[in-house]
Amino acid sequence: MKTSELKSAGRKCDKLGLGQAERTLLVCMDRKTAKCAGSKQMQQVWKHLKRRLKELKLDQRGGIVQIKTGCVGICKGGPIQGDCATIGNLGD
Numbered sequence: 122m123k124t125s126e127l128k129s130a131g132r133k134c135d136k137l138g139l140g141q142a143e144r145t146l147l148v149c150m151d152r153k154t155a156k157c158a159g160s161k162q163m164q165q166v167w168k169h170l171k172r173r174l175k176e177l178k179l180d181q182r183g184g185i186v187q188i189k190t191g192c193v194g195i196c197k198g199g200p201i202q203g204d205c206a207t208i209g210n211l212g213d
């Protein structure tokens with residue numbers, strides 16, 4: 122990755138507050154290749170989370186960052202909380 126690209130990525134991370142965030146919510150919004158949720162469900166989840174984080178004042182720096190992602194096909198059983206190691210062990 123070029124230095125200019127790294128700087129650009131750093132600025133975007135700063136703008137999102139990723140460095141200070143207590144938690145990061147990854148929300149599948151991939152309406153074209155969704156494997157387990159419908160477009161309407163995705164939009165409802167996104168709006169609900171956004172509203173609740175604002176109500177709880179968790180949308181501010183140091184709180185919780187909400188990010189749209191592509192589909193990874195893992196939400197069929199509901200929201201997943203934890204790190205990748207924890208999630209990986211759920212299938213054992």
Ligand code: FES
Binds near residue numbers: 151158159
């Ligand atoms: S529909 Fe994308 S993760 Fe489930």
